[in-house]
Amino acid sequence: MASQTILGIDIGGSGIKGAPVDLQRGELAADRLRIPTPEGATPEAVADVVAELVEHFSDEVGSDSPVGITVPAVVHHGVVRSAANIDRAWIGFDADTMFTERLGRPVHLVNDADAAGVAEVHYGAGRDQQGVVLLTTLGTGIGSALFLGGELLPNTELGHLEIDGHDAESRAASSAREREDLSWEEWAERLQRYYSVVEALLWPDLIIVGGGVSKKAKKFLPLLSLRAPIVPAELRNEAGIIGAAWHAQHIG
Structure with a gap:
């Protein structure tokens, strides 16, 4: 089975971390990059950092490859419904659409604990x-x-x-x-x-x-x-x- 490499990005209160992931093996395909979470952590400011991470790993993932992004919040059909350690402007914000338009590729948001759970259930x-x-x-x-x-x-x-x-x-x-x-x-x-x-x-x-x-x-x-x-x-x-x-x- 061929390796599948998809970019994963984890938004936290203090840092935003990203790396390409080998989904066949369930491990990082390159060293992760961490950038400090911008002051206030508004959707627009976080999107700037996410775009920087996508650009950094552009050689490792295809130009139309999807990106998975975690947020410390409830995510319901791509819309953020709560906010923990990020700006309250996220509440009610259609983040899936914003990131997809900003990055020019499919983007899918998931609650941070749900993402960690998915990883542990499939690989851990x-x-x-x-x-x-x-x-x-x-x-x-x-x-x-x-x-x-x-x-x-x-x-x-x-x-x-x-x-x-x-x-x-x-x-x-x-x-x-x-x-x-x-x-x-x-x-x-x-x-x-x-x-x-x-x-x-x-x-x-x-x-x-x-x-x-x-x-x-x-x-x-x-x-x-x-x-x-x-x-x-x-x-x-x-x-x-x-x-x-x-x-x-x-x-x-």
């Missing part, structure tokens, strides 16, 4: 799992991606469940551990409460934990007691880029 910790798979990213907030038999149910936003009178991510995200200077044991108690509620609602067969803190999974995952196996993500910081590219090729 969730591959070959046919049941219910839940990926959560623990960072500034809690992102989520839910799958049944490898099929994504998009925009689940399970980090915003109300648990014990609080928005779940306000107490259980990695940022809460840092902000409140919690020990790993103290934070694990909050994670236990969060995952217990989610598990009672969805009965997943596997839970995957992503986000930067997953690199330290041995410090907190063994402290959790759940029905489902809970494992760290395998693709780390490349998951968003890989998942964005997969989405552009298979969903767009």
Whole structure:
């Protein structure tokens, strides 16, 4: 089978990262490039950076090749419906159309946690799992991606469940551990409460934990007691880029 190389771009609050992705192997086909997210992160300012990334990798991907782009937001049929760490001008904005016109090629947006989940299900910790798979990213907030038999149910936003009178991510995200200077044991108690509620609602067969803190999974995952196996993500910081590219090729 011939290699398929698609450009994936991951828009974050502090940086915008991109790289061509070999979709046969599920790995980057060239070193990624990271450009700081512009101040304010308006759609127009972010589009300038995305265009720069596309130009940088023009030799690696074809001129009419699609581009997958993640955003830290709910994406419904190409329209952004929320905004986390980006300007509120994104809300209600038809980003698919804007990027497609700006770049002169097909563009497909996906929620950042959904992109990471797609990558893990097809190439990482969730591959070959046919049941219910839940990926959560623990960072500034809690992102989520839910799958049944490898099929994504998009925009689940399970980090915003109300648990014990609080928005779940306000107490259980990695940022809460840092902000409140919690020990790993103290934070694990909050994670236990969060995952217990989610598990009672969805009965997943596997839970995957992503986000930067997953690199330290041995410090907190063994402290959790759940029905489902809970494992760290395998693709780390490349998951968003890989998942964005997969989405552009298979969903767009």
